[in-house]
Structures are given as structure tokens and as C-alpha cells.
Amino acid sequence: MTAPAAAPSTATATTFAAALNTAMSDAMEHDDSVVVFGEDVGTLGGVFRITDGLTKRFGPERCFDTPLAESGIAGTAVGMAINGLKPVIEMQFDAFAYPALEQIFSHIAKMANRTRGRVRLPIVIRIPYGGGVGGVEHHCDSSEAYYAHTAGLKVFTPATVADAYLMLREAIDTQDPVVFFEPKKLYWSKDAADLSALRLQYEDSQGGRVGAQGAAQIRRSGTDVSLITYGPSVPTALKAADLAAEDGVSVEVLDLRSIVPFDDAALMRTVEKTGRAVVVAEAQGFASVSSEIVARIQERCFHSLASPVLRVTGFDVPYPAPKLEEHHLPTVDRILDALDELQWED
Template identity: 60%
Template sequence: MSQGTEQISAPAAPLTMAKAINAALSDAMAEDDKVVVFGEDVGALGGVFRVTDGLAAKFGDERCFDTPLAEASIMGTAIGMAVYGFKPVVEMQFDAFAYPAFEQVFSHLAKMRNRTRGAVPVPVVVRIPYGGGIGGVEHHSDSSESYFAHTPGLHVVTPATVEDSYSLLREAIDSPDPVIFFEPKRLYWSKANVALPARTGRIGTAAVRRQGTHATLVCYGQTVPVCMAAAEQAAKEGIELEVLDLRSLVPLDDEAIESSVGRTGRAIVVHESVGFGGFGAEVAARIAERCFYRLEAPVTRVAGLDIPFPPPKYEHWYLPDADRVLDAVDRAMAAG
């Protein structure tokens, strides 16, 4: 699927994020027979989003297999297999379906290296399709990244581009630490011309998606295209917005944030999950700690509403869009 650098010289075919993630899994499995993929419906069906399509056929049902409907068991089994020397990549079918596995993640996956003084690393990758915007009924649209980011011992990453989805997943599988890999399901069918195998920045590094001078939009996952659209519109009015895609929530690229906000003097943190106690609060606090005397305006957040994720007919009111981001930009511009 992804043989080769020869594609770099040829025009690359448009690739969806779902296909890029599939290619990353396939390439990692081809390179290392310790990489195994398992979860609910990942085998013959290829996953409900078809992200694992073809892996069972290609690598056999010892390398890619369906599990009982038991998320704690999936997570705990992955931990045991990692201790034994495998590199499990498990799928939690939907964001909210990962909750039964919380105890395994928090009490064991995140802590095993620490509690054994480094003797037992657990290189498990947990793939979680997350977020709304696909018209999902309840329990299918949560953004749960803050719970995981709050837990020391985990890396938490989320791609926003097709290229990053391949590269970050390869990085995650290569990592000796557990990685929670949040896949913005609204972007599964976004396309880009990408030559594989693509490698972008390391886990822990942010990326400037658009350069600007007036304000910084700090975002990740599904809000990156939202911020790009907002920046596009603002540019027509002469306001140049910088768009900083965090890519990795843990470790967080403090330097990239400080460098950008220190220059622009204004910061708007944009994410889809609930604002209260959310990851944006952490980013805003860190900006206040590091950039306070260079700020021209209060740091603001544009986030999901502080309500349970609403039904499909209501979600357009919930999801941060370019207009809501631009309103926040207007307030920031007026302040200084």
C-alpha cells in the first residue's frame, strides 16, 4: 500500500486520513511482527470506520483479531502482551466506549513503567476515534482527551492532517511509552496528496499551519481546519492569524506556544471538548505563566459548551466554528 519513495517524485494520489492510518498500521505490521492489532470488529469487518480494512486478510488472524466486547479486557490484555514483548495497537470503537477501560489505562497502562522503576515499559497504542460533527447519536461524539492528558505516564496525540495521521501513528507505535492516539473522526474522510511513508515532526512538537502576526489560534485535531477557515476569512479583513496545531497534548510543546504567542501577543485556544476543566484551560494557564507581559489581550477559549454532547440536530450549535472563533478574535483585537 505504501511501498516507496518513488511516489515522492510522482504526483501522490489523494489519500483520506482513514486510509493513511490504515497504511501506517499496515506498514508497522509489515516491519515488525511484534505489532498486533485487536479490538471490536477490527477483523473481517475492518472496523466500523474501516480503518483496519484488510489487515486481518493480509497478516492473518493472529496479528489482527476481533475481541469480545470488553474494553477493560482489551486494554488489560494489551498490557499483558506488551509486558511479554508484543506491541499491541488496540482500537476503542468510539470515544465513549473507551470509558470501561479507564481503570486499566489509569491504574496500570500509565503507571507500569513508574511503579516498576522503568523495568516494565508498556508500549501500547490506544486508538480512539473522537469528537462530533458526524451526526452520531449519544455516546458517539465525545471528546475525552482531557481525562487522558491529566494522567501522568501517557502520551496523548491527535493528528489534524492526513500526513500527520500516518506519521504520528508510526511514531506512536515506535514509542516505548503508551500513547493515546485520538483520531478526529470528522476528518477521517478529509483528503490530501500525500506520499507515503510520510514522516513529520516528533511526538511532543507542535506545527505552525499558517503564519500570522496579530493573534495565535492554538488548536488540535478537528478544530485545526476550523481555525484555518477562520484565518482565511480574517485575512480578507487584514487580520493575520497564526494557526498553531498542537499535534501532541502530552508532551506539550510549551516552546512553540510561547514562541508564537510571545510574537503575536494574543491567544485564542480552540477545542471541541467541554471548556470547563478542559485542556484549553491548561494551555491558557501556561500562556499566562510564560507570556503575561507580552500579552495585548486576555487569553480566551473557544470550546464545546459545558453540556453533555447534544443530539445530532443540535450539534451545529455545540461545535466551535469559524464564526465563533472570529468573534473571539474580534474581542482580542479590540482589547489591545
């Protein structure tokens, strides 16, 4: 199977970036304890303009710039959360967040357990992540496994405009720390999501929840094989599924949405239905989220499998220079090749 050149998008509606911006604005309007801060998020509106206009609307006390010190940003969030605020902090790029790991791993993730639940830290750590934008070193990385491995953190990663809004609202309202991974290459993607309708959907839902935590979603139904993926790889998996259908292969695409907590039930349903699975993720394959997904499939669905579980991931090398990015990331052709490798004789 070989993918033809992609057709230009005809989407003209809401962008992923606008959905995130609106989610923060609505949360700040709804709850005075929500504050947004990070490097260049105030006057500039962030390097990707995700926080554009928040300082003008809510003032510099609630949306403000910080020094270039990620550990200080995370540590400040801890103090604010202990004292009743709900910080939403931005790590400007995925690999920029590493100086903050000590604060995140030692304090943010452990505070509730350390205090037997008496001190909760409702902090959202927004991290633009992944490739597809031609970023240089330290500006493109897929670091989700570090956070998913750290007990005490929730890890969300939306792949649609609607989820960008709904899941960020839910993350901000969650009483536990959430690492919110935003696929950089999807910031300018568009679909027909109506932000006004999403706002009503969220605010009218019971307790202001929409069930994003630990709730995967089928993005395309199929019967022959399951593509299990999340975040930036979801659109790629859907394109591969469309092309596979032209060759008579019915592909189901499962978008995990929430890495922690994890939707084991949805994973089991799709694999037991199709009997074949390919896991797709941009991060390196070794000791990764994709490794955990394969292990769960083997443990829970072994007797339903008609073929070994395969993976299409980034290679086990440091993230490459922009000119090599297209060879490193999972592509439609690499996914189609994986589908060809499955055992199709029953």
C-alpha cells in the same frame, strides 16, 4: 465577521483513514511484534474501516476481533506488552472507552513508574473522537482531558493526512503507552500527501522518529493573533484565519499535534510574536486541555499579551443530540466572533 457558506472541497488525494491504515500495515510489516485488535477490527475492518485488509494480509493472529469488553481489551494489551508484543488496540468510539479507564489509569499509565522503568508497555490506544459526524449518545465525545491529566500516558492527535501516518508510526514505535486520538470527522478528509514518500521519510529518519512527540507545528503564519488548537478543530481554525485575512487580520494557527508531551516553546513563540491568543477546542471548556493552555500562556507570556486570552470550546453540557451538534461545536463564526472581542487598540 460572518462566514459564508463553505465551498466544496476539491481534494482528490489520500484520505486520513487510508493514512492510518497504511501506517498500521507498514508497522506490522516492519515489526512482527505489532498486533492489532478490538471490536470488529478484523473481518469488518472496523466501523470506520480503518483496519480494513489487515487480517487478510497478516492473518487472524495479528489482527483480530475481541468481545465487546473494553476493559478486557486494555487488560489483554497489558499482558501482551509485558510479554514482548506491541499491541495497537481500538476503542470503537470515544465514549465506549470509559469501561477501560481502570486498566488504563491504574496499570497502563503506571507500570513503568511502578517498576522503576524495568517494565515498559508499548501500547497504542486508538480512539476515534470528537463530533462532526452526527453521532448519537456515546458515539461522539471529546475525552482527551482525562488522559492528558493521567501521568504516564502520551497523548497524540493528528489533524493532517501526513501526520495521521507519521504520528501513528511513531506512536507504535514508542516504548511508552500512547493514547492516539483520531478525529472522526477528518477520516474522509483528503490532501496531497504521498504515502510512499511518507514511508520513506519515516523509515529514513534517525531511529525511525519524526519528532512528533511534543512538537507543535505552525499551519499558517500570522502576526496579529494566534489561534492555538489541535485535532478536529485545526481545519476550522484555518478557515477562520482565511476569512479574518479578508478583513485585514493576520492570524497564525498553531497545531499542537501532541498534547502530552506539550510544546511549551512553540506556544510561547507564537504568543510572544502576536501578543494575542484564542484557544479553540471541541471539548467542554471547564477543567479542560484548553484551560491548561490558557494557564500556560498566562504564566509564560503575560508581559507579551496585548489582550486577555480567549477560548472557543464546546459548551459545559453532555454532548448533545445530532441536531444540536452544530450549535455545540466551535464554528468558524464563533472563532471570528472571538477575534472581534480581542482588544485591538495598542
